[in-house]
Amino acid sequence: xxxxxxxxxxxxxxxxxxxxxxxxxxxxxxxxxxxxxxxxxxxxxxxxxxxxxxxxxxxxxxxxxxxxxxxxxxxxxxxxxxxxxxxxxxxxxxxxxxxxxxxxxxxxxxxxxxxxxxxxxxxxxxxxxxxxxxxxxxxxxxxxxxxxxxxxxxxx
Numbered sequence: 001x002x003x004x005x006x007x008x009x010x011x012x013x014x015x016x017x018x019x020x021x022x023x024x025x026x027x028x029x030x031x032x033x034x035x036x037x038x039x040x041x042x043x044x045x046x047x048x049x050x051x052x053x054x055x056x057x058x059x060x061x062x063x064x065x066x067x068x069x070x071x072x073x074x075x076x077x078x079x080x081x082x083x084x085x086x087x088x089x090x091x092x093x094x095x096x097x098x099x100x101x102x103x104x105x106x107x108x109x110x111x112x113x114x115x116x117x118x119x120x121x122x123x124x125x126x127x128x129x130x131x132x133x134x135x136x137x138x139x140x141x142x143x144x145x146x147x148x149x150x151x152x153x154x155x156x
C-alpha cells in the first residue's frame with residue numbers, strides 16, 4: 001500500500017497554503033520554493049483542487065491561491081480525493097481480481113484497511129495539522145531557508 005507522490009504533494013501544498021494564509025493569495029512559485037515541488041506539477045494539482053472547490057485562484061499582480069474555506073473545514077481525505085488519488089491497500093486496486101481474476105483470501109482485509117485509512121484521514125483537518133508544534137517547527141525552518149519572508153498563520 002502506498003500513497004503516491006500526487007496525494008502527498010497535494011496535502012503538503014495545501015498545508016503550506018494553510019500555514020501561510022493571511023490576507024493575500026499565495027503564489028505557487030512560493031509553495032514550490034518552500035516545498036521543493038515542481039511548479040508545473042503544482043499547477044496540475046491546483047487545477048484539480050480548484051475544480052473540487054478547495055482553493056480559489058486570484059489573477060493579476062499579487063495573485064495566487066487561497067483556501068476556499070476555513071482550514072478547519074478542509075479534511076486531508078478531501079484533498080487526496082480531489083486529486084483523484086486513493087489510499088488502497090489491496091493488490092488489485094479494489095477491483096476484486098487479486099488472484100487470477102478472482103478475489104483473494106485477504107482481499108476484504110486489505111479493503112477494510114483502506115477504508116480505515118480513509119476514515120482516519122477524514123478525521124484530520126488542515127487546522128489540526130497547522131496546530132501541531134512539529135509542523136510549526138518545520139514551517140518556521142522552511143521560511144528561514146527561503147528568500148521570501150512570509151509570515152506564518154498558526155490557527156489555535
